[in-house]
Amino acid sequence: MTDFEKTRRFFNLPEGMIYLDGNSLGPLPRSVPARVEAMIRDEWGEMLITGWNKAGWMAMPRRVGDRIGRLIGAPAGSVVMGDTLSIKVYQALASALDLRPERRVILSDSGNFPSDLYMAEGLLKSLDRGHELKVVAPEDVADHIDESVACLMLTEVDYRTGRRHDMPALTRRAHDAGALAIWDLAHSAGAFPVDVRNGKADFAVGCTYKYLNSGPGGPAFIYVAPEITEDVRPALSGWLGHEAPFAFDLDYRAGQGIDRMRVGTPAMLQMAALDAALDVWDDVDMDQLRARSIELIDLFIAEVEARCSDVTLASPRDGTKRGSQVGFRHPEGYAVMQALISRGVIGDFRAPDIMRFGVTPLYIGEAEIIGAAKHLEDILNSNEWDTPAYRARAAVT
Amino acid sequence: MTDFEKTRRFFNLPEGMIYLDGNSLGPLPRSVPARVEAMIRDEWGEMLITGWNKAGWMAMPRRVGDRIGRLIGAPAGSVVMGDTLSIKVYQALASALDLRPERRVILSDSGNFPSDLYMAEGLLKSLDRGHELKVVAPEDVADHIDESVACLMLTEVDYRTGRRHDMPALTRRAHDAGALAIWDLAHSAGAFPVDVRNGKADFAVGCTYKYLNSGPGGPAFIYVAPEITEDVRPALSGWLGHEAPFAFDLDYRAGQGIDRMRVGTPAMLQMAALDAALDVWDDVDMDQLRARSIELIDLFIAEVEARCSDVTLASPRDGTKRGSQVGFRHPEGYAVMQALISRGVIGDFRAPDIMRFGVTPLYIGEAEIIGAAKHLEDILNSNEWDTPAYRARAAVT
Structure with missing residues (x-):
């Protein structure tokens, strides 16, 4: 059995951050x-x-x-x-x-x-x-x-x-x-x-x-x-x-x-x-990792779709046809992602309109998934994303 | 004026080692x-x-x-x-x-x-x-x-x-x-x-x-x-x-x-x-570095030639026609270099017969140059190099 609480302790995860970008740059392992x-x-x-x-x-x-x-x-x-x-x-x-x-x-x-x-x-x-x-x-x-x-x-x-x-x-x-x-x-x-x-x-x-x-x-x-x-x-x-x-x-x-x-x-x-x-x-069973990844992404899709009406799923709904990430389209995806990042929910943006989230069970669980969906809901409901600062594109996205 | 005592303190140099291989891998700067x-x-x-x-x-x-x-x-x-x-x-x-x-x-x-x-x-x-x-x-x-x-x-x-x-x-x-x-x-x-x-x-x-x-x-x-x-x-x-x-x-x-x-x-x-x-x-004048490098290599050549009869200079005698290294040929150069390394004098060997020494004034001075020449003299006079262990070639030379 893979102990996901143990694998989580393997990583340094900044307090208050929900890190859904391990598909871009993984977090720091404490052993490094x-x-x-x-x-x-x-x-x-x-x-x-x-x-x-x-x-x-x-x-x-x-x-x-x-x-x-x-x-x-x-x-x-x-x-x-x-x-x-x-x-x-x-x-x-x-x-x-x-x-x-x-x-x-x-x-x-x-x-x-x-x-x-x-x-x-x-x-x-x-x-x-x-x-x-x-x-x-x-x-x-x-x-x-x-x-x-x-x-x-x-x-x-x-x-x-x-x-x-x-x-x-x-x-x-x-x-x-x-x-x-x-x-x-x-x-x-x-x-x-x-x-x-x-x-x-x-x-x-x-x-x-x-x-x-x-x-x-x-x-x-x-x-x-x-x-x-x-x-x-x-x-x-x-x-x-x-x-x-x-x-x-x-x-x-x-x-x-x-x-x-x-x-x-x-x-x-x-x-x-x-x-x-x-x-x-050394302590991870890959089949268990895969099952957990699909479970967490399915949960994320369900939470986002229940909470946010103006985003659309950009990834396959069938978990076996996905990798370990999920994307949602939004016409202002770039600015929305910047607002998420400001709240400590780290995903990234891929042109033209995809907000991308990596789901990495080694250090991500239900709490982070539900937390991220709630933040996204808040940001969309309040139009918090609609500021010049969030719309201004940085060199690296 | 370049202060070579100050530049020397910039580096971590192991106690007792004479490091003449900075032309292959420089030593660790303390700031790193x-x-x-x-x-x-x-x-x-x-x-x-x-x-x-x-x-x-x-x-x-x-x-x-x-x-x-x-x-x-x-x-x-x-x-x-x-x-x-x-x-x-x-x-x-x-x-x-x-x-x-x-x-x-x-x-x-x-x-x-x-x-x-x-x-x-x-x-x-x-x-x-x-x-x-x-x-x-x-x-x-x-x-x-x-x-x-x-x-x-x-x-x-x-x-x-x-x-x-x-x-x-x-x-x-x-x-x-x-x-x-x-x-x-x-x-x-x-x-x-x-x-x-x-x-x-x-x-x-x-x-x-x-x-x-x-x-x-x-x-x-x-x-x-x-x-x-x-x-x-x-x-x-x-x-x-x-x-x-x-x-x-x-x-x-x-x-x-x-x-x-x-x-x-x-x-x-x-x-x-x-x-x-x-x-x-930031503190190095390149012309002074060059002058010091030539001076130290000239000293090394003079010391080695005075002490060791069976090595020949493999580098230009004119300092302006050299880089910041010097080579000496010896038919058993590989084994001789291993004996030097065992004594803490680190140079390297380049096939077929060259013992190679980098002279790097940022952290090498007269004491190391004369010390290295003395070790080489000792090793050659005593045939200390002539052992199966020193003749056995490693993967990286």
Whole structure:
């Protein structure tokens, strides 16, 4: 049994704040400050350069990768940490196109996170070989999988609406057409049970600062299916992905297995924060987490719909078809969200009109859900959102 | 006047250690632990997602970039932080090739850091348009600059020997031939005065964990000459380089100026460490630092040559032609270096036979230099290095 009171105590949650934005940046795990300080003072401070061996820094991207692997159904040795999610998307895409040289289409959808699409655009502009990035509506993806498609590139959970794709079904369809499947798990890893192995993903990538609570700018991960790893020729062929980085050869030779997806020197302070943050998962049953997430979101939808007449649900009503977030549309969603934030109810806004709430059972329960719905009701009834300050858009939303 | 006793107190230096590896990983600045802890506890912990605006995280890659800019002669707004050096090399190279579409040669040298060459190899393999990565001896670079060259890609200071290229002269020659110049300043920034503006570099990149003391995996930087920035079409077109990242448009539009070289979500804990580490430079006169570095290395060479008959200098004898490091060759250099490290004299080894020592006047003085030379003399005279343990190579050297 997962003890959600215990997991809640794992986090530092500011007094009076209802934090429904763990799908954007997870809260601080209480174990993080000491772990990062230990790396800084005892490892960097005392071991200096020898920390790469003595403190095991060099091995951490693989060791921590295995910890992530257990959350996404990836076998040991098939996940490695590093860089940002955008870079990992690029690596996966470049590899997939290289593995399907005769095909010219990357198939994605308009619910994908824009950075994934941007990275694809940049890659295709560089390649300049007549590839096409085909972006269709999420519900039309299956119909566009054909033998022109080199790879499917999808984010499993829509960052705005929370709509969840059927990874195994779409991947099967891609494979039947001879295409590869790249899955962005940014809103999946740590949100619900993921099984890249049974889902047959060829590549899976994700960030760790959302449901995995690694802090701002925490390292990304990449999974490559073991069957194809040795065929991958890295486009971003950095020295730490070399077969023998410290031989300092002039020519690149890809490292063994997943190591070839490493690029440059990994950000070790962020890695320490992530490593400490992952401890909470030792006590979590993912199926229970999923059940609780659906229960809490169902409750939130019921409360909001009962209290607020002028918002509409932007997410699937069927919990199994959602990630661990819910969105509501309101024409003045941006200003309403600012009013909520002023009251300490932290969600976020995604253009054009979605108020987005992450529901993270590790530290969110019924009290917060009902409290948030009440605040939203108050704000809408009183038009509290209708001020110039709340309408003025900040750089980061 | 730079007060080198004061700059020394800025750093935590373990008792009894002579640290001559600041060219690989700088020591811990005493200001770092508190600054990182403040970001973790007061910003991430209390502000959570709102830290991106409230704590100024989103602006830090540019703000810190300007601090680096002052050390390398770059105007405000022309440097941005993020990713790793290998990624920044890739961005610069892809941009340079795109700006010289009719040319097919990247010219580099065998003294370049291998990862720079590997990244070029990976890029050219992806492009598959008949480009050539031409790698010549460092002293032959000038002779190979001709109108086939799209860009020169050089590390100013040779990572093994410390040999320093003449940046302004080679860049002028490149420009005369219509080529662009990319300079890797990994062993330059913080090591001596750099002036990318007067040197006319088109792109400059570097890491911050060496002479800038940002800690393991600290963020890299990229400079683009303001004249060409608006012509750069980013190959790694991530969302934070978009003109309006939070509009979440489906199409990429490059951001204004240097912002377009941003890719994904930056590693903020590392950025905080770097920001704290940079404070020391407020009190440093770079010309004095350079003079002191040359003086200390000259002393080290004299001491080692007087004491040790079986090592040979691997670096230029003329201080103006070196970076801030010195190398000595010894056929058993690897084992000798392990013996030195066991005695607390920390340098490193670069294949095939170079013992490498970074000389960093911010925290190294005559006592350490003479001490290190004495230890080396002892080890060589006693054959203390000649044990199986010292000969056994570790993963990271």
